[in-house]
Amino acid sequence: MYIGSHTLMKRYDECLLKHGYTIEQLVDKASDCLLKHIHGESFSIVCGPGNNGADGLSLAIKLYQQKKNVQVFIFENTNHLSKANAYYLQKCYDLSLSVYLFQQDNLEELVGYMTACDTIVDAIFGFGLNSSPRGIYQSVIESINQLYDQEVIAVDIPTGLQCDSGKPYQSVIYATSTITLSAMKNGFLNPDSYFFTGKVIVEKLDVDDVSEEAGLYQMADDKMMFPLLKERIFDGYKGTYGHTCLITGCIEYKGAALLSAKGCVYSGSGITTVMSDQEVIHALTQFCPEATAVLRPPILQKEDFLRYDAILIGCGLGQSLDSYRYVIDVLEKTKQPLVIDGDALTILSAHTDLLKHQNRDIILTPHLGEFQRLCPFDSQDDMLLVAQDFAKEHHVVLVLKGPYTIVTNGQESYRIRAGNKAMATGGMGDVLAGIITSLVGQGYPALQAAMLGVFIHGYTGDLLAKEDYTVIPSKLIEFIPKAMNNMIKSNPEVTS
Numbered sequence: 275m276y277i278g279s280h281t282l283m284k285r286y287d288e289c290l291l292k293h294g295y296t297i298e299q300l301v302d303k304a305s306d307c308l309l310k311h312i313h314g315e316s317f318s319i320v321c322g323p324g325n326n327g328a329d330g331l332s333l334a335i336k337l338y339q340q341k342k343n344v345q346v347f348i349f350e351n352t353n354h355l356s357k358a359n360a361y362y363l364q365k366c367y368d369l370s371l372s373v374y375l376f377q378q379d380n381l382e383e384l385v386g387y388m389t390a391c392d393t394i395v396d397a398i399f400g401f402g403l404n405s406s407p408r409g410i411y412q413s414v415i416e417s418i419n420q421l422y423d424q425e426v427i428a429v430d431i432p433t434g435l436q437c438d439s440g441k442p443y444q445s446v447i448y449a450t451s452t453i454t455l456s457a458m459k460n461g462f463l464n465p466d467s468y469f470f471t472g473k474v475i476v477e478k479l480d481v482d483d484v485s486e487e488a489g490l491y492q493m494a495d496d497k498m499m500f501p502l503l504k505e506r507i508f509d510g511y512k513g514t515y516g517h518t519c520l521i522t523g524c525i526e527y528k529g530a531a532l533l534s535a536k537g538c539v540y541s542g543s544g545i546t547t548v549m550s551d552q553e554v555i556h557a558l559t560q561f562c563p564e565a566t567a568v569l570r571p572p573i574l575q576k577e578d579f580l581r582y583d584a585i586l587i588g589c590g591l592g593q594s595l596d597s598y599r600y601v602i603d604v605l606e607k608t609k610q611p612l613v614i615d616g617d618a619l620t621i622l623s624a625h626t627d628l629l630k631h632q633n634r635d636i637i638l639t640p641h642l643g644e645f646q647r648l649c650p651f652d653s654q655d656d657m658l659l660v661a662q663d664f665a666k667e668h669h670v671v672l673v674l675k676g677p678y679t680i681v682t683n684g685q686e687s688y689r690i691r692a693g694n695k696a697m698a699t700g701g702m703g704d705v706l707a708g709i710i711t712s713l714v715g716q717g718y719p720a721l722q723a724a725m726l727g728v729f730i731h732g733y734t735g736d737l738l739a740k741e742d743y744t745v746i747p748s749k750l751i752e753f754i755p756k757a758m759n760n761m762i763k764s765n766p767e768v769t770s
């Protein structure tokens with residue numbers, strides 16, 4: 275399933291136009307999609323001035339041609355309409371379909387008309403709405419929301435719901451169901467949006483597939499992720515599964531280093547070496563005896579890293595002057611695939627130029643706050659686009675942590691369907707960084723390692739959250755091998 279935001283959906287339409295479709299054809303295909311899910315005999319189709327309204331008008335024509343009882347309501351003078359809207363409105367007039375033009379002074383009659391029908395179609399605004407509906411549309415929305423006996427079907431998005439966040443503007447339609455076109459809207463991933471959308475049906479237009487060209491995201495679910503995890507091989511030994519080096523921890527933040535090391539070991543790394551301070555190393559022997567350790571030298575040299583397959587820097591590294599130097603040394607002197615997390619990301623924020631000319635896989639794992647430092651953005655920005663552009667510009671795989679974590683390399687972009695609110699505890703990100711590094715060390719390509727790491731982490735948390743109110747990192751780690759085994763066993767390609 276594809277997912278779009280308002281900018282990505284606009285881009286999707288532009289790609290289709292570039293492929294030679296006309297906007298009138300696209301609207302016609304959109305109304306074909308709607309028609310499949312519309313039942314009943316009498317309809318009030320409430321249309322705005324843009325292409326969402328055009329979808330409504332084109333649908334009205336098709337229902338009318340099926341001899342249904344159809345009334346169309348519009349609120350604008352014809353000089354404010356989009357091209358497709360004006361085209362289909364003229365067609366309605368040509369067919370003598372009942373079109374009512376309402377203005378503020380006769381608006382109270384609207385409710386009377388709508389009460390007489392079975393189904394109201396909300397084709398007022400879709401992804402083109404850029405603020406709370408202005409002018410007469412506020413009152414129109416309130417009028418529709420007064421009616422309780424009618425089914426309300428929203429075209430693409432309930433009018434007044436924000437496409438990207440799923441939060442309502444001041445006035446918003448409460449729909450019974452929403453038929454959303456071409457892709458799931460990002461805002462619908464917010465569970466609170468269900469109050470407004472009702473049941474969501476995703477319908478693809480019968481057109482060339484331009485989803486990837488437009489940069490739409492894909493939902494990475496069990497079906498996509500289970501087969502990515504490879505079975506362990508019959509004659510594998512520790513050398514088969516990679517040697518990882520974790521430059522983590524300091525006296526003040528030992529826990530983060532311990533959790534990332536254990537996450538790395540438990541998700542299958544062949545050998546995990548923690549390069550840290552003496553105090554961290556001492557604690558590691560108690561917490562995770564399987565990990566090996568080396569004392570972190572004051573200045574890191576290329577030779578210190580020759581035996582490793584993957585490097586992690588961050589996870590409790592702190593932000594001391596030494597930590598700054600470690601981050602710069604690692605970026606300048608090593609060549610291995612690299613995972614950068616936590617404090618190391620904050621340090622990197624002031625030196626993003628170091629990401630230039632890095633001829634290797636780099637995975638960054640910020641949460642939203644760390645990402646804000648790396649790439650200052652505005653709260654109104656389209657994060658799907660911001661994340662994608664950042665990854666493309668800096669040639670990295672970006673893991674932007676949050677609900678349905680974003681994973682993108684700028685070309686391919688995913689939302690990962692795993693994880694839950696019980697996992698919102700300190701140390702969770704350190705475990706994730708450990709898992710991803712382990713997978714990189716085991717030879718997974720960077721994008722796959724990032725996706726799979728986020729999925730394993732979230733999937734394990736989901737299994738635990740079935741029984742537990744909170745999911746604690748150290749408990750999650752213990753459960754990783756079982757969760758990975760579940761994934762392998764549930765994968766039909768392995769079991770058959």
Ligand SMILES: NC(=O)C1=CN([C@@H]2O[C@H](COP(=O)(O)OP(=O)(O)OC[C@H]3O[C@@H](n4cnc5c(N)ncnc54)[C@H](O)[C@@H]3O)[C@@H](O)[C@H]2O)[C@H](O)CC1
Binds near residue numbers: 329
């Ligand atoms: N590939 C597809 O999925 C297709 C989807 N289609 C439909 O087109 C709409 C988007 O159409 P667009 O014309 O870009 O936007 P809207 O109709 O949502 O609204 C534009 C319209 O609204 C005015 N406006 C914007 N903000 C406000 C406001 N706060 N108050 C009042 N008016 C506002 C703006 O000036 C414009 O006049 C999509 O949702 C689908 O339904 C097409 O069928 C093509 C294929």
Ligand SMILES: [K+]
Binds near residue numbers: 396399429432433
């Ligand atoms: K709508």
